[in-house]
Amino acid sequence: MECKAAENKNNCTCTYDCSRRGNCCACVAYHQSRNEIPGCFFPTAAERTYDRSRRAFIRAWSS
Secondary structure, eight states, rough: OOOOOHHHHHHOOOOEEEEEEEHHHHHHHHHTTBBBGGGSOOOHHHHHOOBHHHHHHHHHHHH
Protein backbone atom coordinates (compact mmCIF):
# COMPACT_ATOMS: atom_id res chain seq x y z
CA MET A 1 0.00 0.00 0.00
CA GLU A 2 1.36 3.36 -1.01
CA CYS A 3 1.49 6.16 1.58
CA LYS A 4 -0.37 9.26 0.45
CA ALA A 5 1.52 11.63 2.74
CA ALA A 6 0.70 14.81 0.82
CA GLU A 7 -3.02 14.02 0.88
CA ASN A 8 -2.83 12.95 4.53
CA LYS A 9 -1.19 16.26 5.49
CA ASN A 10 -4.19 18.13 4.11
CA ASN A 11 -6.54 16.17 6.36
CA CYS A 12 -4.34 15.89 9.46
CA THR A 13 -5.86 17.57 12.53
CA CYS A 14 -2.69 17.37 14.63
CA THR A 15 -1.26 20.83 15.35
CA TYR A 16 2.20 19.55 16.31
CA ASP A 17 4.70 19.91 13.47
CA CYS A 18 6.97 16.87 13.16
CA SER A 19 8.73 14.78 10.54
CA ARG A 20 5.98 12.12 10.64
CA ARG A 21 3.16 14.52 9.70
CA GLY A 22 1.17 12.93 6.88
CA ASN A 23 2.87 9.56 7.30
CA CYS A 24 0.15 7.96 9.42
CA CYS A 25 1.83 4.55 9.68
CA ALA A 26 5.00 6.10 11.09
CA CYS A 27 3.01 8.37 13.40
CA VAL A 28 0.95 5.53 14.89
CA ALA A 29 4.06 3.34 15.29
CA TYR A 30 5.96 6.18 16.99
CA HIS A 31 3.21 6.92 19.50
CA GLN A 32 2.55 3.24 20.12
CA SER A 33 6.24 2.74 20.98
CA ARG A 34 5.88 5.51 23.59
CA ASN A 35 2.62 4.10 24.98
CA GLU A 36 0.76 7.10 23.57
CA ILE A 37 -2.10 7.86 21.18
CA PRO A 38 -1.64 10.07 18.07
CA GLY A 39 -3.04 13.60 18.28
CA CYS A 40 -5.50 13.06 15.43
CA PHE A 41 -7.46 10.66 17.66
CA PHE A 42 -8.26 13.49 20.13
CA PRO A 43 -10.94 16.19 20.02
CA THR A 44 -9.53 19.56 18.93
CA ALA A 45 -9.19 21.18 22.37
CA ALA A 46 -7.57 18.11 23.91
CA GLU A 47 -5.17 17.69 20.98
CA ARG A 48 -3.78 21.17 21.53
CA THR A 49 -2.52 20.20 25.01
CA TYR A 50 -0.01 17.81 23.35
CA ASP A 51 -0.75 15.29 26.11
CA ARG A 52 -0.89 12.04 24.13
CA SER A 53 -1.32 9.76 27.13
CA ARG A 54 -4.04 7.16 27.32
CA ARG A 55 -5.33 8.86 30.44
CA ALA A 56 -5.72 12.16 28.53
CA PHE A 57 -7.49 10.32 25.70
CA ILE A 58 -10.01 8.73 28.05
CA ARG A 59 -10.52 12.02 29.90
CA ALA A 60 -11.11 13.89 26.61
CA TRP A 61 -13.75 11.48 25.36
CA SER A 62 -15.44 10.92 28.74
CA SER A 63 -16.59 14.51 29.20
